[in-house]
Amino acid sequence: GPKVLQIPSHQIIDMGQMVTLNCDPVSNHLYFYWYKQILGQQMEFLVNFYNGKVMEKSKLFKDQFSVERPDGSYFTLKIQPTALEDSAVYFCASSLVGYEQYFGPGTRLTVL
Amino acid sequence: GDSVTQTEGQVALSEEDFLTIHCNYSASGYPTLFWYVQYPGEGPQLLFRASRDKEKGSSRGFEATYDKGTTSFHLRKASVQESDSAVYYCALSDRQGTGSKLSFGKGAKLTVSP
Numbered sequence: 001g002p003k004v005l006q007i008p009s010h011q012i013i014d015m016g017q018m019v020t021l022n023c024d025p026v027s028n029h030l031y032f033y034w035y036k037q038i039l040g041q042q043m044e045f046l047v048n049f050y051n052g053k054v055m056e057k058s059k060l061f062k063d064q065f066s067v068e069r070p071d072g073s074y075f076t077l078k079i080q081p082t083a084l085e086d087s088a089v090y091f092c093a094s095s096l097v098g099y100e101q102y103f104g105p106g107t108r109l110t111v112l
Numbered sequence: 113g114d115s116v117t118q119t120e121g122q123v124a125l126s127e128e129d130f131l132t133i134h135c136n137y138s139a140s141g142y143p144t145l146f147w148y149v150q151y152p153g154e155g156p157q158l159l160f161r162a163s164r165d166k167e168k169g170s171s172r173g174f175e176a177t178y179d180k181g182t183t184s185f186h187l188r189k190a191s192v193q194e195s196d197s198a199v200y201y202c203a204l205s206d207r208q209g210t211g212s213k214l215s216f217g218k219g220a221k222l223t224v225s226p
Contacts, residue, residue, distance in 0.1 A: 004155065031211040042116075043156075043201070045213040055211055091155055101214065103155030 002026040004104035006092050012110045018080035021107045023092030025075055032075045033093040033101060036060060043091065087111045114139040114206045118217035125192050126225050133187040133220045135202030143204040145178055145185040150199045194224045
């Protein structure tokens with residue numbers, strides 16, 4: 001089936017640094033999403049994105065977070081600056097129409 | 113806000129056992145309900161969904177029935193196989209529209225022994 005890729009699979013950074021998580025969505029998809037999962041907890045919605053704009057963001061999507069998809073390439077989540085509580089697995093998803101969201105394998109972010 | 117509750121964190125079964133994983137939800141209106149499955153090293157993938165009261169979703173021998181009266185969407189399979197070992201997530205979408213966010217339960221890790 002359609003694949004969503006995420007790069008890198010694991011990222012370790014020091015608190016206060018900037019990090020960019022990259023997502024390569026399914027090629028003809030139009031809607032893009034980021035979810036966050038802290039170890040042992042449920043996956044939680046961060047933000048969704050369509051036509052170059054944020055549609056909806058949760059309270060977890062702090063001011064230090066931003067998303068973009070320049071020129072139809074990677075869909076990125078940038079965190080600047082990072083905090084210890086940002087350590088989690090971040091899942092990217094994309095969808096065409098309807099409800100089926102296709103998820104990537106996740107990027108494990110460790111903030112030291 | 114909307115929420116999904118899964119009570120089983122870990123489920124251990126033998127092949128050919130009957131599986132039930134419970135899912136209850138809290139949402140206003142008429143949410144769409146989903147079951148996702150996640151294998152090691154992969155992202156969650158959709159098993160099936162249901163949008164109306166009494167609608168049954170099914171795939172690969174798994175099934176669940178939307179029950180608005182009990183706000184439930186329990187996952188069942190009559191005879192599990194070792195290859196069914198994975199994490200199963202119940203989720204809901206509160207809006208009837210494209211691009212809606214998903215609210216997930218905590219997931220249930222199913223381990224099936226041969």
